[in-house]
Amino acid sequence: MQDLLPEDMLRFRRIEDVFRSCCRNWGYQEVRTPTLEYLYLFTATGTLTPGMLSRVYSFLDWDGWSGERVVLRPDGTIPVARLYIDNPGGQELARLFYVTNIFAFEGTGKKSRERWQCGAEFFGGVKSAPDVEVIQLAEDVVHKLDIRNAKLQLSHAGLVKALLKEFRLGPAEETRITDGILEGHWDGLTAVTSSNAEMERLVTALLGLKGKSSSFLRNVKASFPKASPDFKSSLEDFLSITTLLDSLGCRYEIDIAAMHGFEYYTGICFQLLAAGEKIGGGGRYDKLVPLMNGGDIPACGFALYVDAIMRLLPLEKRRKDKSGILVRGKELAPETVNTCFTVAESLRDAGCPAEIDFADRDESSFRWVILVSSKRPSRLVLKDCLQEQHREVASVAEILEVVGGG
Amino acid sequence: MKDYQDGCIKFALPKGRFLSPTASLLAEIGLGFEGYSAKTKQYRLRSTRFSNVAAKILQEKDIPIQVAVDNYDLGICGSDWIEEYLVKYPSGALVRIASLNYGEGDIHVVAGAQGGITSLNKLLAQRSDCRIVSEYPNLSEALALNLRMRRFKIFPVWGAAEVYPPENADLAVLWGRSRAHIAAQGLIPLEKLFSVTAFLVANRESLENKDLSQILTCFDSRLTAEPQTSTEHEPVICKELKIPCPSCPAKEINLALPDGHQQAPTAGFLKQAGLGIQGYSEEPVSRRPSADLDWLGIKVIRPQDMPLQVANGNFDLAVTGQDWLREHLCRFPSSPVRKLFALGFGTVKIVAAVSQEMPVNDICELGSLVQSGKFAPLKIASEYVNVADKYIRENRINPYKLIPTWGASEAFLPEDADMLIDNTQTGKTLEQHKLRILDVLFQSSACLIANKNSLASSNKKDRIKFLAQKLRAGLTNVKN
Numbered sequence: 077m078q079d080l081l082p083e084d085m086l087r088f089r090r091i092e093d094v095f096r097s098c099c100r101n102w103g104y105q106e107v108r109t110p111t112l113e114y115l116y117l118f119t120a121t122g123t124l125t126p127g128m129l130s131r132v133y134s135f136l137d138w139d140g141w142s143g144e145r146v147v148l149r150p151d152g153t154i155p156v157a158r159l160y161i162d163n164p165g166g167q168e169l170a171r172l173f174y175v176t177n178i179f180a181f182e183g184t185g186k187k188s189r190e191r192w193q194c195g196a197e198f199f200g201g202v203k204s205a206p207d208v209e210v211i212q213l214a215e216d217v218v219h220k221l222d223i224r225n226a227k228l229q230l231s232h233a234g235l236v237k238a239l240l241k242e243f244r245l246g247p248a249e250e251t252r253i254t255d256g257i258l259e260g261h262w263d264g265l266t267a268v269t270s271s272n273a274e275m276e277r278l279v280t281a282l283l284g285l286k287g288k289s290s291s292f293l294r295n296v297k298a299s300f301p302k303a304s305p306d307f308k309s310s311l312e313d314f315l316s317i318t319t320l321l322d323s324l325g326c327r328y329e330i331d332i333a334a335m336h337g338f339e340y341y342t343g344i345c346f347q348l349l350a351a352g353e354k355i356g357g358g359g360r361y362d363k364l365v366p367l368m369n370g371g372d373i374p375a376c377g378f379a380l381y382v383d384a385i386m387r388l389l390p391l392e393k394r395r396k397d398k399s400g401i402l403v404r405g406k407e408l409a410p411e412t413v414n415t416c417f418t419v420a421e422s423l424r425d426a427g428c429p430a431e432i433d434f435a436d437r438d439e440s441s442f443r444w445v446i447l448v449s450s451k452r453p454s455r456l457v458l459k460d461c462l463q464e465q466h467r468e469v470a471s472v473a474e475i476l477e478v479v480g481g482g
Numbered sequence: 483m484k485d486y487q488d489g490c491i492k493f494a495l496p497k498g499r500f501l502s503p504t505a506s507l508l509a510e511i512g513l514g515f516e517g518y519s520a521k522t523k524q525y526r527l528r529s530t531r532f533s534n535v536a537a538k539i540l541q542e543k544d545i546p547i548q549v550a551v552d553n554y555d556l557g558i559c560g561s562d563w564i565e566e567y568l569v570k571y572p573s574g575a576l577v578r579i580a581s582l583n584y585g586e587g588d589i590h591v592v593a594g595a596q597g598g599i600t601s602l603n604k605l606l607a608q609r610s611d612c613r614i615v616s617e618y619p620n621l622s623e624a625l626a627l628n629l630r631m632r633r634f635k636i637f638p639v640w641g642a643a644e645v646y647p648p649e650n651a652d653l654a655v656l657w658g659r660s661r662a663h664i665a666a667q668g669l670i671p672l673e674k675l676f677s678v679t680a681f682l683v684a685n686r687e688s689l690e691n692k693d694l695s696q697i698l699t700c701f702d703s704r705l706t707a708e709p710q711t712s713t714e715h716e717p718v719i720c721k722e723l724k725i726p727c728p729s730c731p732a733k734e735i736n737l738a739l740p741d742g743h744q745q746a747p748t749a750g751f752l753k754q755a756g757l758g759i760q761g762y763s764e765e766p767v768s769r770r771p772s773a774d775l776d777w778l779g780i781k782v783i784r785p786q787d788m789p790l791q792v793a794n795g796n797f798d799l800a801v802t803g804q805d806w807l808r809e810h811l812c813r814f815p816s817s818p819v820r821k822l823f824a825l826g827f828g829t830v831k832i833v834a835a836v837s838q839e840m841p842v843n844d845i846c847e848l849g850s851l852v853q854s855g856k857f858a859p860l861k862i863a864s865e866y867v868n869v870a871d872k873y874i875r876e877n878r879i880n881p882y883k884l885i886p887t888w889g890a891s892e893a894f895l896p897e898d899a900d901m902l903i904d905n906t907q908t909g910k911t912l913e914q915h916k917l918r919i920l921d922v923l924f925q926s927s928a929c930l931i932a933n934k935n936s937l938a939s940s941n942k943k944d945r946i947k948f949l950a951q952k953l954r955a956g957l958t959n960v961k962n
Contacts, residue, residue, distance in 0.1 A: 119630075120632045120633055136813075
């Protein structure tokens with residue numbers, strides 16, 4: 077469990093504002109899905125691993141006697157895909173974005189069970205260009221947040237799945253190794269390679285090397301002419317995207333084994349890292365909408381991990397220069413209270429933030445303090461905290477004249 | 483209370499199936515407990531050898547949780563309840579130490595013989611929505627997730643899971659002595675999950691910080707032994723099993739009758755009402771008795787499970803207790819279950835009771851005591867978790883913790899809980915355990931419940947009315 081304190085919220089809102097602004101600039105529209113969804117929404121596609129699903133918060137609703145369970149949203153993309161399917165806007169192509177919290181049980185108690193994501197999804201369209209678009213959009217946000225040295229890593233889920241098929245494993249073992257890879261354990265794959273020299277060569281080249289441009293993939297393609305059609309087709313797809321990225325001057329690293337958690341991805345997948353921490357990830361998931369009976373709609377998207385990004389952003393500097401106005405009532409007499417609220421309202425209406433106080437609020441951070449009393453000859457005294465001067469004032473108009481000029 | 487002070491080693495020992503073999507084992511390894519036998523009526527036991535070791539007899543289902551929450555350092559219970567706990571809380575505080583190599587049977591995934599499901603693959607191919615009934619809801623959920631079932635519903639039951647398939651569930655996860663034993667119940671064993679043996683378990687923190695060595699040393703010869711594997715030769719494929727496949731045509735009205743304590747009075751009542759039923763009043767009770775009325779289907783299940791099973795439409799009518807109806811309605815306030823009328827037997831009071839040493843006279847005083855910081859959070863042991871939760875909230879007692887139990891809540895007080903909410907007929911048991919009734923929540927007796935949609939159904943309402951009238955007549959007969 078984690079509280080977001082005022083300083084955290086400043087960073088949180090900054091990320092959110094930059095993300096929203098970028099998405100709108102790229103033509104994306106904001107959506108929001110419910111926190112509670114039906115559990116079957118997440119089991120129905122069969123794409124999430126049992127390990128991941130065993131950590132969701134699911135329970136019977138108040139009308140759950142039928143056994144149907146609801147769940148605290150454990151993933152951002154699947155609900156947005158459902159929203160896209162349930163609310164056809166008449167157009168196949170949709171660019172949607174969201175800021176959402178997701179929930180997963182975390183057994184150590186050291187991490188928060190609620191995490192925040194800024195995500196964007198691109199439904200429809202032709203291949204390659206949308207993939208490049210979502211990568212560029214994610215990078216745009218990271219760049220505008222001024223996160224230095226962010227690293228883009230690329231992999232390809234289709235290529236990994238085609239590679240697994242090359243091993244001709246039984247269905248049970250294939251599922252076991254796939255689930256292992258999805259959880260980040262590639263050792264299951266390397267353990268089965270040793271029996272086949274050609275496969276070992278392929279796995280070593282793919283998992284052991286890290287490409288810096290599309291040339292790496294061209295070299296892989298040339299080195300393994302006998303690879304399966306599925307493998308070649310995934311490689312071609314990967315190649316077309318990286319070639320486009322090269323032409324746009326985008327820097328990246330191809331690291332097939334760096335990826336995990338790409339449950340529903342079918343094509344390219346990517347992650348963004350900064351200061352050794354994963355700050356976002358995404359990819360292409362062409363089978364998700366069809367599996368949800370939403371028609372043959374390809375899709376891709378990404379999410380930025382707000383909690384990780386917040387840790388990287390510097391604390392918003394508290395304004396050391398004095399600002400704002402404190403309206404201080406000397407006593408709680410009805411007349412004084414009334415005057416305080418009236419004065420503060422007039423100041424706010426004129427665009428000056430004003431805080432009301434009847435106790436001992438520290439004045440040090442305020443530029444102006446207005447002392448309100450029913451006992452003085454003049455009920456209003458304006459204190460200039462910078463010049464350390466007092467003056468009696470007759471009206472709000474007079475205050476605004478001074479404050480506006482100050 | 484000396485036994486439970488710091489420095490004492492607390493041991494949770496099982497009731498029921500593992501009581502006798504556990505008592506024999508403990509006696510054999512020199513760790514006997516005075517009075518640990520099937521005949522005992524006490525819950526608290528003293529070690530015959532170690533003055534700092536105390537034990538309590540608990541329902542087996544309660545032991546993994548009680549050890550995990552650090553009420554006990556060590557415990558012995560079946561691997562089924564341990565796995566049921568660990569599959570949900572793998573990183574929790576429960577640690578398996580070793581199998582003790584006694585036990586019987588396995589946990590199986592089964593389907594009904596008439597349902598046409600002969601393998602899990604076939605089920606996954608055929609069913610888009612799978613209903614699983616089990617006393618082991620966590621294991622069932624893990625099974626569904628591991629099989630990547632697209633949509634599933636788990637129905638946790640207090641017992642009698644074997645009677646639900648195929649009409650009321652596609653699969654059941656249950657204990658069976660052997661595949662043949664399962665087949666004899668008209669079920670197809672699809673997959674064996676694991677064998678049930680007694681296990682020694684410990685609380686993680688106790689194991690890390692407390693000296694339990696004198697106890698563990700007693701188990702030494704057992705701890706190093708390899709777990710025994712079943713030597714029973716079992717047929718590998720279903721074809722070799724003789725599975726009785728009685729025809730159970732769908733009936734227009736489905737009635738659930740209770741097993742356990744409620745069975746004999748219910749059978750007597752039905753006889754008074756003149757409702758001819760075969761296989762319910764005589765031993766052994768059939769799980770599917772037959773009625774003279776050819777449109778009436780009957781199953782015998784646990785009364786605790788009936789309101790939910792009536793709500794979800796598996797049964798139109800059921801004879802259960804008002805206590806279990808209220809428990810259900812506290813959890814599901816808009817449930818379509820309606821009470822038709824009370825049947826006049828099985829009367830109990832649902833009470834809130836505390837230790838006689840607790841310095842309070844009523845629930846208000848208890849509330850004030852908890853608010854003052856004493857007994858905070860108040861620990862309440864109850865079979866009726868939702869009734870208890872509502873009662874505590876309505877009496878504004880805060881903070882509190884609920885401890886769900888599977889009966890014998892009185893064993894929890896005063897060491898492991900501060901208050902119980904349970905049923906009592908005369909209050910004698912509570913008195914024997916030095917407990918005092920603080921409040922009577924309500925009185926409960928057997929009642930007839932119905933699904934409101936069935937009551938409104940043009941196909942069903944006349945037959946339900948007929949049956950209800952017959953039972954009402956029984957009520958008059960009993961009174962006369």
